[in-house]
Amino acid sequence: MRWGILTSGGDAPGMNAAIRAFVRLAIGEGDEVLGIERGFEGMAEGLARLLTVSSVADILMRGGTMLRTSRYRAFEDPSTRERAFEWARQQQLAGLVVLGGNGSLAGAVHIAERGLPVVGIPSSIDGDVPGTDYTLGFDTAVNNITASMDKIRDTASAHERIFVVEVMGNRSGQLAVAAGLAGGAEAVIVPEIAPDYHAIARRLDETYARGKRHSFLVVAEGAARAADVAEEMRSLTGHEVKTVVLGHTQRGGPPSAHDRIMAALFAEEALRCLRDGNPSAMMALSKSQVVAVPLDVVSRQQAGLNVGWMALAERLAR
Numbered sequence: 001m002r003w004g005i006l007t008s009g010g011d012a013p014g015m016n017a018a019i020r021a022f023v024r025l026a027i028g029e030g031d032e033v034l035g036i037e038r039g040f041e042g043m044a045e046g047l048a049r050l051l052t053v054s055s056v057a058d059i060l061m062r063g064g065t066m067l068r069t070s071r072y073r074a075f076e077d078p079s080t081r082e083r084a085f086e087w088a089r090q091q092q093l094a095g096l097v098v099l100g101g102n103g104s105l106a107g108a109v110h111i112a113e114r115g116l117p118v119v120g121i122p123s124s125i126d127g128d129v130p131g132t133d134y135t136l137g138f139d140t141a142v143n144n145i146t147a148s149m150d151k152i153r154d155t156a157s158a159h160e161r162i163f164v165v166e167v168m169g170n171r172s173g174q175l176a177v178a179a180g181l182a183g184g185a186e187a188v189i190v191p192e193i194a195p196d197y198h199a200i201a202r203r204l205d206e207t208y209a210r211g212k213r214h215s216f217l218v219v220a221e222g223a224a225r226a227a228d229v230a231e232e233m234r235s236l237t238g239h240e241v242k243t244v245v246l247g248h249t250q251r252g253g254p255p256s257a258h259d260r261i262m263a264a265l266f267a268e269e270a271l272r273c274l275r276d277g278n279p280s281a282m283m284a285l286s287k288s289q290v291v292a293v294p295l296d297v298v299s300r301q302q303a304g305l306n307v308g309w310m311a312l313a314e315r316l317a318r
């Protein structure tokens, strides 16, 4: 059988590990895998090549995606999707694996509805895909942010400064919350909850009065800009406040061991679903097990925010 595989939306560390795992497992079963380039654009424009065992060598430890990716708005147009579907038919694809976040998986639902079996592997550093407890790339991104915060902490303590660290997460604060808990932030500001700047300022004043020499506020990019939060804190506390916008440093670099393992497990289950003739599914982590859930969960549900972690981070930063 011949499967297609593509990566779409923002790249996520672990995408390469999942491509490698899927290709090697599929070839091990006697199947073929067509690597589709630049996400859905590659399907619509016919950009693809057959992947071999050796073509996926030495990518396990690399971030980004060997297939490249895109944000291809034209795929929201049914006529573009029809072209892509027709191309998949001509290529005799028996099924497709889509690695990406909410948007990419919404695109995947449309393809499955048209009749091509599709398995989605949730991949986004944002950790905000509904129906799964984990998305590929999240652990690496949290580690990247935590490593940056550890470095910033040295200079923050030396100067007794407050740092506002802006992290990714346009519509979701899940990444900010995990990084805030792991990195020891005083407060986490997320798009889902309106911030109480006066309460945060009071907490900062109290910790400084107790002798603390540095403080972190982690803000998700979708909630506020770091510069605006810093200005607010300066005027409310009178302390010196600096900002760091981590940007794409969060998304690059080698995937963590956890992301590589999750990539292998998601890929293994994806192949099993396709070979079993499942018409559409999303790989999910649920109760520490990799399971297949309905693909359209992305359009029916919203990902939750771990407010317990957020509250715990605030209680611990004293």
Ligand SMILES: Nc1ncnc2c1ncn2[C@@H]1O[C@H](COP(=O)(O)OP(=O)(O)OP(=O)(O)O)[C@@H](O)[C@H]1O
Binding pocket: 008, 009, 010, 011, 040, 070, 071, 072, 073, 074, 075, 076, 077, 100, 101, 102, 103, 104, 105, 106, 107, 108, 110, 123, 124, 125, 126
């Ligand atoms: N409703 C939709 N219908 C068809 N295709 C879609 C839809 N939403 C998104 N896509 C396709 O998926 C691509 C990626 O979507 P998007 O930019 O939202 O990233 P994502 O997969 O959510 O990843 P990230 O977590 O990095 O934002 C889009 O550029 C488009 O090609």
Ligand SMILES: O=P(O)(O)OC[C@H]1O[C@](O)(CO)[C@@H](O)[C@@H]1O
Binding pocket: 009, 010, 011, 071, 124, 125, 126, 168, 169, 170, 221, 251
């Ligand atoms: O690299 P781009 O296209 O600017 O995307 C940035 C967006 O992608 C994400 O990193 C998710 O991959 C979001 O957190 C962020 O808002």
